[in-house]
Amino acid sequence: MAAPETPKTPKPTEATETTGTAGTPETPETPETRWQARAEVSGRAAGRPARRRLLALGTLAVLVTAVLLVPLFAQLDQQLVDLRSAGRPPSWAHPFGTDEVGRDVLLRSIYGLRVSLLVGLTAALVSVVIGGLVGLLAGAAGGVVDRLLMRIVDGFNSLPHLLFGIFIVALFAPSATAVVVSVAVTHWTTAARIVRSEVLSLRGRPFVDAAISGGSSRARIVHRHFLPNLAPHLLLATVLMVPHAIWHETALSFLGLGLPAHLASLGNMINDGQRSLLAGDWWSSLFPGLLILLPTLAISALAQHLRDRSNPRHRSELTL
């Protein structure tokens, strides 16, 4: 089973791939040969993935370090209101500018990213746990249970996610818990599908047959044979879910239905920024948005890489 050891890809393939593309443009110019050459290199984006992966890892590392360390070292209060320096554009003192009541946008963005990442991670974990359990049950039990559970999955998939989230948060007071629940309730289905199909394929493997004929109980097969093999898929599902969960949190907060206003989440900040936008204050919406964009891009790049490694046929599928 392919354990997800990300960092080391075999060097030689990278080298050949690089020479492969370097050679392509030099081939003679008739459309036919160009066309064939392209067909041959097709599938390999040559050399670039490695660089992209490094860039993604670097971005994530910087962001996570900032999120973890800044609150420890910065003696500044991110909620500090300073009306004399309100609405300043980016400068050396405030690299991201200040918002309409004079709070530093950089500091608030880092706190916001912290909140959003935390909520996103929790929501992703909860939905993968729910989805994993349902998928395991459906795959392992089979028959009527399987069909019923998959119908429920289909049902949840035909709900417009954000709308259902809005519905849940509106009826229960806006809070981090409501956001996590609303994301988890609408997003466990992906994990359920992945786990179910994986369990189905595991059930046909010889070692499972061997375990059954050796007299292992259902629980033991699930525990000893299914779970370890499912672990990489669950990990990938979680990683893929995080950006989406962050997106949901920010969207709900932006609409005023997410986290309470005193928590500086990225969505709340963009919501604040919307009010002062017409006065020409672009920085208090731009920078928090960039901090949603960067980790999302980095995580999808990494997840895509993980997926490509585990199944080359899936490389064409989109991550989000």
Place this chain on the structure above:
Amino acid sequence: MTWVRIVAWRAAMAVPLLLAVTFAMFALAKASPFDPVRQYLGDRAMTTSPEIAAQIRANWGLDRPLVEQYATWLGNLVTGDLGESRSLRLPVTQVIGERLGWTLLVVGCALVLMLVVGLVAGTLAAWRRDSWLDRLVTGTAFANEAAPVFWVGLLVIWVFAVKLGWLPAGGLTDAASATVTLPDLLHHLVLPVAVLAFSQSSWLLLFVRESVIGVLREDFILGARARGLRSRTVLVRHALRSALLPFITIMGARVPELVTGAILVEAVFSWPGVAGTTIKAALAVDFPLLAALTLLATVAVVLGNLLADLAYTVADPRVRVLGVS
């Protein structure tokens, strides 16, 4: 007739789904700590006698058991009565009727624009694979996929409405005008449609690109080229045509995202459609309106899937002629 079977099957699947969704809404409302009567009374809640509060509760039917409330709502739904919006003090059907057209206008225009942009850019990127054009197009699409649509909307407002002053920042008409005139409407329509189409086009573009690249590797493409057909003919008539088949199904499955996009775009541009009204209904905890809008969106999703299935039977000769998929 395949399509009759498909419609019947889909409809049979949709009924339990819609029942389950609507019942879940009622169950959630029952479990919610929110009290609509208190909200209705507002400041007067302190001075209103409990008897009167109980009377209002009884009038709204809130004191009855969950199943009974739900059954009443369902019965009214069949007769076309969706209750009264608590925040707008208008019949829900009237609220939706006034706004649905505006939403359909934006979503319809955005869909057309998105299809054109996605198909053209995706095919070009696949054809000139790994060129600067491909990198530019796919790079933009990936960034766009990761960027929240409301944020893109705000940036667009800043550039085109605040900085350049070319287009209005939101709304249906100029604040001063009392009637909707066509030039004014078109002027206000540009930004919401562009943002919605742009945000929705990236997945389509990436999908078309991957799909066309995959098809270009097939033998029949090689055959078409061997017969000496022009590149453009091969690309459009052979590759794109077969690459679009899976796209029809995916298109139907993307309706939830379209609803999501519409909600956010209408919120950013203060567009007076049903999707933006959802936010107002949610902020005001206006259950009758919110329930009707959620039902509407779910119906839209079901319809989208149905239409996609039907389109698939028409487009795929294997299904149309042989009846297999």
